[in-house]
Amino acid sequence: MDINQKFTPQTWPKHPEQATQEGKNKLVGLWIFLASDTVLFASVFATYIALKDHGPAGMEFAAKDLYELPLAFIMTMLLLTSSLTSVYAMYHMKNYNFNGVRTWMGITVLLGLGFLGLEIYEFQHYVHIGFGYTQSAFSSAFFTLVGMHGLHVIIGLIWITGLITRNSGRGLNLYNAPKFFAASLYWHFIDVVWVFIFTVVYLMGVLG
Amino acid sequence: MAHGTHVEVRTQAQYEYDKAQSKAHMRKQVVNFAIMIFLTFIAFAAVLSGFAPTFIIPVVLLLAGIQVVLQLYAFMHLEDRSTHMVGVIEFFIWSAAFIAFTFFVAFTTIIWWGI
Amino acid sequence: MMKGLKKWRLFSLLTVMTVFLSACGEDYLSTLRPAGAVGKEQLNILLLSIVIMALVVVVVSTIYLVAFFKFRRSKLGENHMPKQVEGSHTLEVIWTVIPIILLLILAVPTLNSTYKFADVAAMDEVDEAGSKTALTVNVTAKLYWWEFEYPDLGIITAQELVVPTGEKVYFNLIASDVKHSFWIPSVGGKMDTNVDGINKFYLQFDKESVGLNDGEGVFYGKCAELCGPSHALMDFKVKALEPAAFDAWVAAMKATEGQTASADSADVGEAAFANSCIGCHAVSAVAGSGVGPNLTTFGDRNRLAGFMEHSVEETTNWIIDPEKYKPGNTMTGKYNVSPEEAKAISEYLMKLTVEK
Amino acid sequence: MSSVTQKKGFGAHVWDYLTTVDHKKIAIMYLAAGTLFFAIAGFEALLMRIQLMFPESDFISAGLFNELLTMHGTTMLFLAATPIIFAFMNAIVPLQIGARDVAFPFLNSLGFWLFFLGAVFLHLSFFLGGAPDAGWTSYASLSLYSPGHGIDFYILGLQISGAGTLISGINFIVTIITMRAPGMTFMRMPLFTWTTLVSSSLILFAFPPLTGGLFLMLVDRMFGANFFDHTMGGNTIIWEHLFWIFGHPEVYILVLPAFGLFSEIIPVFARKRLFGYSSMVFATILIGFLGFMVWAHHMFTVGLGATANAIFAVATMAIAVPTGMKVFNWILTIWGGSIKVTVPMLYALGFIPSFVAGGVTGVMQATAPLDYQLHDSYFIVAHFHYVIVGGIVTGLFGSAHFYWPIMFNRALNPKLGALTFWVFFIGFHLTFFIQHFLGLMGMPRRVFTYMGGQGWDLFNFISTIGAIMMGIGVVLLVIDVLLSIKSEPVNKRDYWGDGRSLEWAIETPLPFYNFKQTPLVRGYDPYWIEKEEGNKEGMVYAEPLGEIHMPNNSILPLMMSIGAFIAAFGALYSPWGDQAQAGATHASPAVSLALIIGGLGLTIGCMIARSFKDDLGFHVTVAEIEAIESDLAHYRATGKKGGNK
């Protein structure tokens, strides 16, 4: 594989992300990793469910009164939309349009940043009203679960930003195509996890 | 490790065809996206509707399940059967989902109902 | 005829095994010499499973040895080329079905006993007068000692559990610091004492403990969950009394209500005890849970602190430096007594008894 | 370029190993590290056994005993058995599937260094205030209570080495899925490759719960969270579940590859195709699957309720069926074969009855109401040492003799090997058989001493004698290994004469790129097929001789692991947790933060450096390949290196 190999839209393979052995390895590897990460999240999710609303005698905070749905809804919309924008980026990658990739990945990052900002605001708010990390088993479980997702968001953002910066000068090639594709898969996975977080934590939390 | 990559040059006709295909595919993705948004709306609305939690909880969980399948198969391209080793990947992902499911069941039943 | 013969064979195998196994271990401690219904049922499952397992091991080993000796290259010649077989469906079916059958045989008593041993519904049953029909003991495991409370009788004791024979005794189990596990091997299986919540189960004592182990007259109980340095020493003892004797014991225990040690006593031991020890150790059986073991029946104990020789001398040594005997125990360093006082206290403690 | 053609100084050799991404060298490092930790953990076992030789002995103190116990169990499972198995996977699997290396050579090296530095970190606890002492299971109530930093070392050490294990697991899965030579379909893969795949998948799904559980305990102890503190609403049973969701699959993670190794050894020395190949594959997958559904059989006495106990009891028993399928298939492979009793075969033959004996006691424990008696008694200790020593350790010792020629181009001494086997094997049964009865006679496990006169004295004494014999056996094995360094090189393919799978088709010593051309696989047991057809070349090839693309060495994996190692100290001495409040030594917030951020910064910095510097590997030209091959031929013929210029 030659990193300087030049392509035209016509010579650009239909599946650029899988045109090389390295690309295939990378994608299978990432999927396998996601399977593993799913189980990691499942462990923490299950712990959260078991500890929901459990705290020392006289604990003030219960999920029911704590969560605010409008905020969760906006966050969900941001993340869902960012999933679509990263699909757009992949669409342009297949068409050998690096500018398209860059623009849509950029938008994805912005949406992700918005999500992250809201999450930080939310955490900050909870701590402010006295629902801190060491408050109760419930608070520890909440912050750990949602925070772990937030950490994934941060990693995803760094990853995508890094890819755009690194490759902005040299455009698409068969060496970086699988990298973009892998980053976008990872980003979708973050969205998948969030679907469960807003359902299990926020929606079911508000239901009591 | 592979040797240099063997690159095929597509004919103009093939290229046009692929391009049209992928455009159509992208339109489908937008529809998928609309469905996801719609499902999210229903889930939030259901919770605010004030029905009994015993009814709403299964519904929102089901909606979440549908969204996840959409993400996996549409956005993450699992439906593309030409993906390298896609069957094996599916096997691993669904195994993970199954194991995750057993954790939920175990933790919701035996931890608090048993003791 | 064939069937009868088989039954007879199985039966004699079982007898031989029972005799062999019961030669193993001491009657106050061994799971192989059970002294109660629960333990007996568990021993029966053990025997059944050993028979099945021995069968499996013998069959496998036989086929394997035959194969091994029959097909040595030294016998077949260096150049012998065996036939390259792929497998056999018939054989595969056989060795799938037979194990399944064996496991099903084992599964029946498993399910049966699992539900039976977990059935503690009788704990809440009351007679017409509204008092409980079954005896319940609250067991609290603490670093490294055991507290036994009889909630319906209003008495409490430590280190030595006293129970009546011939009836089911129910237990509420909990730990107050770290997890332990409550086990009386010769009476029945164990149950953990968690810190998070109460576990319930029952045991039945069918044999009086009087004649056991050369006059000591107790069953041995063990802590079966690693709980720190002195886990190995967290033993307790069990006295199983016939119902009348048990009732007498309960009455004697109740009679200790209000008993205490006086700081003004002429007995140097009692006075010193009242000054240094009474904060943790009660000397009345009608008292709440304590920081240290309730010592009302100390004079009746068979062991000191669960495992040491029960004598004035050893008690004195214990009081002077418990850490030496039970590393990590929670009594160490919480009081100050001279060796002379310690000896006097020991003598005083030996006089605390309800049984004589 | 080639390691054969150039003479190198000592420093260059060390550097070569620190930076290598070659699966064969990583295998050797895994083997060396694993053996070191096996010796340490075995030594700890000997100390424990000597303490238990006589009642009321005061050879070692109660606290130290608990530390030895914990470190013995933890080290044996995570730091001895796992790496030695990884050593064989690394050395053999790429050869068996005809690949040049694993899918991610860089990650392979990272996995090793994370494992190794995590292991070193854990062992530093002995010198920094005391080792962990809550058992390898580290149940939450006791491990939160435990003073000092022992448990913190356990958490962080396992977290780091566990990450390494997970990375290696993913790597093997991808390697086996994507890197097989043409013609190597899934149903033609040798069983060791299959068991590696299934066992790696178990790692994939079982390690995350451990990582999760350890993380919860980490924040509980070091950062004031409350997952397991019941006074704050926490629940210690969650730890038990997470631990055993991991812990049960873990034992199959270890035993499946051992099964795979025996499935390689037995057909070779029976000179016969593995009986029931497809049912062996099926059984392996089934065991892996069932392995996830039975974890609560370690928790029968916890009080989960009758229904949970009943379900888990029956599910556990079910595992006997696929395992039995495997046992019978091995025996039927022997049946009708032509058995040559070599040292590896001795181990295989000793394995079958020992493992069955251990397996059936497992089924007895699965019988929940009976387990109320057996749980946490020496019966359990007997059970798991029978399956572990009888199954895994025999597998590893046997494979060491079996694969030594491929890994080192030397053979171990057969006479000494047989002696080792007998001493070790007899010692093993002496040690552990008798422990079944100790358990039934009421002896709990994890006791540092026992009072005399409870009927346990004689059996404990015998058990210790057996352990000493095992120790002698291990020392003999080590002597054997040392002697082999000076022995004649093997210099040939198919050392045992009856090799069947691809790894036997290459002449030793192996060039760093393995097969010079990718082989074409024409059926199950490909090398056997070629031999049957009289192919003297070894294999037929799927491609003409051409340029070979190989990965570059890199020091970054080691640097990244060092970063994690440093950060772990920052967390260990964190001033924010309950530990610090309880008075254990701790650092100031600034120092702790500096270590955490600095360490993780080093790790992340290396990652960024890695992704910003394109690493495309290098190409070995046809001329170079030919030179290397002729060098090797020259070496094989004359015993001299680099003669051919």
Ligand code: HEA
């Ligand atoms: C390599 C490791 C290994 C393996 C392979 C096994 C295999 C099995 N184990 Fe074991 N086990 C451990 C390692 C292992 N175990 C460890 C380390 C512990 C203790 C952990 C701790 O507490 O520290 C433990 C503890 C343990 C317990 C918990 C006991 C307790 O603490 O109370 C149980 C209970 O069910 C159990 C069951 C089983 C079963 C049913 C199998 C089965 O897989 C065995 C199947 C095999 C056979 C049955 C033999 C071959 C089959 C045939 C020949 C067919 C015919 C057979 C029949 C019909 C029976 N094991």
Ligand code: HEA
């Ligand atoms: C892979 C797993 C494995 C292996 C191989 C072993 C091997 C051995 N184990 Fe281990 N053991 C466990 C895993 C293992 N164990 C686990 C998980 C526990 C439970 C821990 C817990 O409860 O938390 C346990 C617990 C355990 C106990 C119970 C302790 C207790 O409950 O109180 C005992 C006691 O007899 C014991 C003994 C032995 C012995 C004698 C060996 C022998 O086979 C060891 C043989 C090896 C040697 C003797 C080494 C010889 C080497 C030297 C002498 C050094 C030579 C030096 C050089 C060459 C430089 N083990």
Ligand code: CUA
């Ligand atoms: Cu209490 Cu062990």
Ligand SMILES: [Cu+2]
């Ligand atoms: Cu298990």
